[in-house]
Amino acid sequence: MRRHVKSVARHILILFIVLAPVISLVSSQQPPPVFDCAREPVKYIGDRQPDKRFYDGALPHAVGVHHYQVLRANRSRPSEGGEIGWTYNHQPFLAYWNGRFYAQYLSTVFQEHTPPGRTLLSTSEDGRNWTNPVVIFPEYALPEIKTEDGVIPAGTKAVMHQRMGFYVAPSGRLLTLAFYGYCLTPRHSPNAGNGLGRVVREIKKDGSLGPIYFIRYNLHAGFNESNTAYPFYKKSPDPGFLEACEALLADKLVTLQWWEEDRGKDGFFAIDPGDAENAAYFSSSVTTSKGAGKAFCYYHRPDGVVVGLWKNQYSALSPDNGQSWTRIALSKTLWTCGAKVWAQRTDDGRYALVHNQSATRRNRFPMVVMTSSDGHIFDDMLCVRGEVPPKRYQGIHKNTGPQYYRGIVEGNGNPPGDDMWVTYSVNKEDIWVARMRVPITWEVKEPFSDDFEQGDRALDFWNLQSLKWAPVEVVAEKGKKNKCLELLDEEPYDYALAERVFPRNRTVSIRFRFNAAQVAQGHALEVEVQDQQGTRPLRLRIDRNWLGMDHKHVDVPPVAIQTGKWHTVELKVDCGKQSYDVIVDQAPVRQGIPFAEATESVERLVFRTGPYRGFVPPEIVDAGMPSPAGLETEDLPGADEKSPTCRYLIDDVKVQNE
DSSP states (O other): OOOOOOSSOHHHHHHHHHHHHHHTTOSOOOOOOHHHHTTSSSEEOOSOOOOTTBTTTTOOBOSSEEEEEEEOOOSSSOTTOSSSOOOEEEEEEEEEETTEEEEEEEEESSSTTOSOEEEEEEEESSSSSOOOOEEEEOOOBOOOEEETTEEEOTTOBOEEOOSOOEEEOTTSOEEEEEEEEOOSSTTSOSOSSOSOEEEEEEEOTTSOBOOOEEEEEOGGGTOOTTSSSSOBGGGOSOHHHHHHHHHHHHOTTGGGGGHHHHOOOSSOSSSOTTOOTTOOOOOTTOOOSOSSSOSOEEEEOTTSOEEEEOSTTEEEEETTTTSSOOOOEEOTTSOOOSSOOEEEEOTTSOEEEEEEOOSSSSOOOOEEEEEESSSSEEEEEEEEEOOOOOOOSOOTTOOSSEEEEEOBOTTSOOOSSSOEEEEEEETTTEEEEEEEOSSOOSOOOSOEEEOOTTGGGGGTTEEEEEOSSSOEEEEEOTTSSOEEEEEEEOOTTOOOEEEEEEEEESEEEEEEEEEEEEOOTTOOEEEEEEOTTOOOSEEEEEOSSEEEOOTTOSSSOOEEOOTTSEEEEEEEEETTTTEEEEEETTEEEEEEEEOSSOOSOEEEEEEESSOOOOBOOHHHHTTOSOSSTTOSOOOOTTTTSOOOOEEEEEEEEEEEEO
């Protein structure tokens, strides 16, 4: 279902859209009155918390989450064009309009707060296959700027920083926005009210872009139409564009996303979200993720009240669609780490909140989701992504892990189906989207048999990590009518992953066919059976010659296999005996292999084109990542080059209770 708001009273229609599921008697419940929950607008009441020793927090995994890489940073072979690839890519935004996904993100050459900066756009019809990025807000040459700490010479390029990327106007026009700021050094900030102003342009249905205009200057910082390079939006000769800009400027809820870089005191903003009790000090001469009023997002509860969320646990409520707010409070059950929080109403009438529930309050992992029936009380914390690859490129302030989540803002479209879509960056260098199955759950109650003949529909209950250089997809077997799951891997520092959750049990029979179609020397497909916390009682390792059962074992002989040939594997897993049997091509080959790690039950089957990397390094388990981030590593060798191709085919996956 697509939503194109036609009325000028955009916020009223959005409210009706939000309330529609309640009217239809779906699962939303009425939250407490504003007065009763203003002191803690969002509250997590669940017992689950992440284990800091594991990247996925040893949490149950949400079922049916597909992660697709939008951009793979590459310094020497940039997909965005140019002679040198820019390897700092961060802060993405997402919209769905005119039958396409739009992902916007900002970029610098190699690290945060370091000019030149620019903003790019990638689009997709299906959310899986993305176009090469194009620059939509280019480098901007600054005038001479005198600051308290020094002088920025004329001609220095701007640094971009924005907390809003898209706006679908009541007329249906799509605007994209960004903010030009500046930094004297990488240890200065561009988002403290000291930048030039906010720019806007139209994205048209044919994919072309309208001219760039300033829509709001930082007048208090000394910038206006006379000393900036782009004209004021009112100079546009297009009445429809002017109407769209005016509608945006009149929306006090949407434009509260602008406050962080703007911080104007001219009455434009309904509140000053930086005016929070005991907020950490923040200014242009301080680089910190702390502070109030940062990275605003919002959603409507079933009673029409707006819940506003900022970084660092800050939250507030608005009973009148952003015209006034309760006093900004702390949602202390969110273990934030200076990264963004995203929350929204999902298509089943419930609510979902995605962020990094950080056990150390420093590490930006795992990526979790928690759900709610009323938008106030949240429960059932699940891991959405526990994969944390190494940073390939050095740069200051490049935090490790998936972070800065943003879904589709109310009014900016709703893709077909009930899925929830979220975009994020990994290590501040690669851009991703996640498609999350709704309703959000961690349980599968029925045994399954997947032959992939239904194509993508067969993957609804699978969890996938699909990269540009390591895609996961259903393919037709060459020369045959059969369809199967393909894991291709040419990525030197990450891997393709396919995971299937099955009903938790103590004794299960797992059957699948595999074809190691192409295996480079030193590479292998790893197959694991795991429990809900990620304990790994067994692992099969499939290389070009052997199927090994050697997870923490040296006395279990491998079984010979042939590349390019289909083999059938059946596993008889018995948690009562703490052992498993292996049957290959209908012949029992190994019996009673002891579990490598003890567990009382199993519920996940994992196929992975690289070795396990779920352990957080001991040196950061308690202390967290070093600060400032990004200075503890150097560029990794060969990061711009593909590794030798590995190709694995999986078919006829069946799990049943014994």
